[in-house]
Every structure is written in structure tokens, then in C-alpha cells.
Amino acid sequence: MMKPHTLTAVALLALTLTACSSRRETEPPRSATEQLLFSTAADRAADKLAFNLQPGTRVFVDPANVEGVDSKYLLSAIRDRILRRGGELTDKKDDAELVVEPRIGAISVDADRTLFGTPAIPVPLVGLQVPEVALFKRSHQQGVIKVAATAYNAKTGRLVQSLDPVYGFSNRKDWTALIFFSWGSTDLMPEEDKKDWVGN
Template sequence: MIRYPLLLLAIAVLLGGCTTLRETEPGQTARHQLLLSTAADEASQRISPNLPAGTSVFVNTDHFGSSDDYQSSYAIGAIRAAILKQGYNLAASADEADTIAEVSSGALSIDRRERLLGVPSASVPIPLAGPFKTPEISFWKSKERTGVAKFRLTFYDAETGALQDASDPVYGFSHFDRSSILFFGSTDSNLMPPEVEERRESNAGTQD
């Protein structure tokens, strides 16, 4: 006589025969990093201070976040690049600058939303063996990832501390959306230009 735990285990094994291994170096996936960096790029492109051409600017990042983490260090680099592109000079220290640009981050993170039409995965208790997680069965599934960046910049005179320019916060967004119906899926993303995405897929196809 077949008992229920053994029957459930057999069904779970048959349904869950396919396993995907997630391996990343470092801990964050490349997609995670691209969502953050793309949002930071878009926000930085909206930086447009009203200062005399050629002004020497020192970027003060004391209130931005730790420069040791990937998100903050890339975003700070993008902000500095945007200031250079506007025709200003970067000073190595506040003593050498005409203007101090104090930057802060209001957001630099990822929102996630998932929707499912089907049977979600569930934990099934199996006596003497512990819980077993059944595979998900989806007829339609949507995964949405949105990167959000919000920066504020305030420009003041390096000698007097007088305000020179302060604009509204700048925002940037990125997205990676994946939806599937049964075995057919589609992806919408702004993480890479089309030509770069094609090169990435071509390179992936040559890997073992």
C-alpha cells in the first residue's frame, strides 16, 4: 500500500525534474547592477546647473552614501561625468574649488513585482524527511523589475557658502520586465542598447 507521503514525494520529483543553479560573482547579479547603474545614468543626465562656464566644482559626497559599495561609487562617477559634460571643471579639493556641489541620494534601489496565473509553489510537510517545496505551475507569469534613482544637488560658493544654484531632485528609472504564457516568453528592458544586447546574446551563444 502506497502511503500519502511517498506518493507526494514521487509526484514532486516528477514535476520538479528541472533545476536551475544561480551563480553570481560578486553576490549581486549583473542584471541587478545594470538596473541600478542605468537608473543612475538617467538621473545624472538631467543634471544642469546654472553656473558660469568654466567654474571649478568640488563634488562633496559626504551625505550621499558609502563610496565603498557599487551603487554609490558608480552613481557618484556618473554625477561627476555629467558636471564635466556641462562644461565645468572638477576640483580635487574644496580649497581648490570655486563652487561646492553637495550631492545626496534619495533613492537608489530596485522595486520588484510578480504576478502569477496558475499554481504557486508550496511547502509540503513530509514525515521524517522535513518539508518539500513543490514546483510552480504557471499558465501566465509576469516579473517586473524597476530601478529607481533620485539625486539632489546643491551648489554653493566655496568661500562664502552662499547659495549659487539648487534645482529640484533629478530622477532616473530602468526596467527589466519578463512575461510568459505557458512556454512562450517575452522581455522588455532598457538596460542595454540593442546593439550591445545583440553582442551579449552572440557572446552567450559561443559559451559552453
């Protein structure tokens, strides 16, 4: 008859052998979901910036105070909204009539997770881990962007418009029940595109 500690070791090994594993090989460091959380929140925040422009106004969007992950996408979204409102973009401040200076108060992804069950447990001797046992699990990721902007006369430096902070949010939620049943919801893309997304 096997000793208790031997039975325990065998059970742990059996559990590790049934665990699923994956390894990144060619993907970039950040997942598509994280990128979508940033870009979707950026689009929604940019939509709320109510630029008051005369058609044909030459505008320089100053990137000096814009930093952070995906800030270039947010800047591009702001430029797009200026064009939609009749502005004309210029890459040189000296050629502009109006300077728009965006400032970012937040550009990040928050995450929270609730688990009723047993978390994954590493097994140091074999370099594997006992898989997670989720009787119920909920995870929520939210993209959050806060952006404001100041528009001033490029020649005189006088204030033309001060835009109060606006916010953009995006969400991804996932649930697991009784280990095997999983489902999720997201607002990261139109409904017609969700069926083709492996991450949904």
C-alpha cells in the same frame, strides 16, 4: 496496487527530478541585471541635473550626504556631467570655487510579481522543491533614483544654484505563459547590444 499516499510521494519526487536548478559560484552577490538597473537609472537622473557653470570653474563635488548602494556610480555620473558643462574638478574643497552638494532621495530597485499557477513548493525530506507551474507570470523590476543638488560659493558659502529633484528610471519586465513560453523587455541597454545579453 500502490497506496494513494505512495502515489503522491512518487509524483512529487518525479516533479522534483524534472526541476531545473542553478547555483552561483563565482558571480558577485548582486546580479548584472540589478547593477544595470541602478547604473542606468543613475545615468538618466544625472543627465537631468542642469548645472549652470562658467567654463573653467573649479568644482568640488561633496560626497558627504551621498549614501546607498551604487552611490559611487551616481557621484561619478554627476562629475561627468559637470565636466561636460565646462567645469574643472578638484579633489580638495579648499581649491574649489564652487561646491556641488548632491543629495539622494531614493536609490533602489522595486519589484512586483504576478503569478497565475502554482508557486514552487519545497520538499523538506529530500531538500528539493516541486517546480513552479506558471500558467501566466509577470515580473517587473524598476530602478528608481531621485537626486537633487545645491551649488554654493566655496569661499563665502553663498548659494549659487539650487537644483530641484530629478528622477531616473530603468525597467526590466519578464512574462511566462503556459509554463514553457517566456519573453521579456528591457530598456537597460541599446537595442544592438541586447542580442548578446544572456539575461534578456
